[in-house]
Amino acid sequence: MKVFISVDIEGCAGITHWDEAEKKHADYPEFREQMTREAVAAIEGAMIAGATEILVKDAHSSGRNLIASMLPADVRLVRAWAGHPLCMVQELDESFDAVMMIGYHSAAGSEASSLAHTLSHDAAEIRINGRRASEFFIHALASSMLGVPTVFVSGDQGLMQEIEEINPHVGRCAVKEGRGQSTVSMTPAAATKAIREGAAQALKGDLRQSLLHVPDHVIVEIVYSNPVLAARHQWYPGMVHVGDRAVRFETGQYFDVLRMLNYVT
Template identity: 50%
Template sequence: MKIYISADIEGVTGITHWNETDKGKGDYGYFAEQMTREVAAACEGALRAGAAEIWVKDAHETGRNIDPEALPEITRLIRGWSGHPFSMVQELDESFDALLFVGYHSWAGSNHNPLAHTMDAHGIQYIKMNGIYASEFMIHAYAAASLGVPVVFISGDKGLMEEAKAMNSSIRTLAVNEGIGDSTISIHPQVAVEHIKKEVELALKGDLALCKIEVPEYFEVEISFTAHKKAYKASFYPGMKQLSANAVSFESHDYFEVLRMMSFVL
């Protein structure tokens, strides 16, 4: 099996404050290590299930958070950002048997995680796809679906697990924390590591075809920016319409065109 893992940090166990996500802050080091541990656990679970090739995308902020030496030797680690519209699943293609998400978080505008956001931590009020608030998981799960790659596992906050199950009930989910206001309730970091390892193994030993997500035939995307000047600038992207001082909309039958638009306006 050839497996792809996309990893973020705002959904690792224990994380609660923006200082814990920022390389320039003293709290960051511990949570970058926990992000690494959770990704390494997912790799171990994949190996136990028979994976022969594992690709990992470090998909938080700089794309330079995961300790490469902590990962199995067969792993290929994607660091930094190429600028490709696939963004957090850069290099994903039809050759992969499954996609896994580790450390993901709820969408901008939700109350499931103190660090909830979508693509831009502070510049986006919300993104909606076909009237539904979109998370980074949703955006990239549809990218996988457009290639026919099943999404088999996700870990992160409790609210996001509910979103994943709504997209496809066969996806194995693991809630490592739950956001309540500006606080979190989290499981023990070592428990998270062991559960990720176990759940990934079970996910990859199951019927992967059951985890394929259906791609909508048409996309209506609404983006609300915190700053009105960003909406004004985005309104000049081909096919974009301005809805209000802060919001724009874009429609397409082609999901790659949606991703291309986001790569230029977000």
């Protein structure tokens, strides 16, 4: 069994403030280590379930956060960014059996997390066919486009509620809950235990039930925090400026969406 694991930081246990996610800040090392521990827990769970090949994508900010020396010897690690439209699932292809997403978080526009955002801080909200889009939704559609189900996700409770609405067959583990600018969180030890067990369980049964329906007609609406960005990005091919701070993109191919988001977020 071949498994792809994408790892972010804002949905990891305990992390609450942007200082804790920024490499230059003194608070960062603690949560970089927890990000790595949660990745290791998912790897261990996948191995318990029979995974024989695992590729891990460091998918936060610089893409250079996971402490490589803490990872098991028999996994491979993708660091930094190639600029590919698959973005947080870069190097995923049809040969994989499953995707897991660790440390993921609520979407831009959500109040469920103090660290809610989608791809960057530029977008106040992104909607795909009317649904508010998280990084989970964008990349689970990308994996489903390739025929690979996203079978397990860990992160904040707001994201878990979104996944329940989108596809309840996707395994999930809420390690914390946002309360305004605060969080109520599992301890690091409890979170890694829950992720390990959840990852192992998620690889049992019919994995294809976790595939998302990839629409053959896609409308993406982006509202920016800064009106200058809407004025600029209206010139992306196929983009239309539809109002203050807002643009709209329409296509019949989901890969076009991924390519567009790579340039305008």
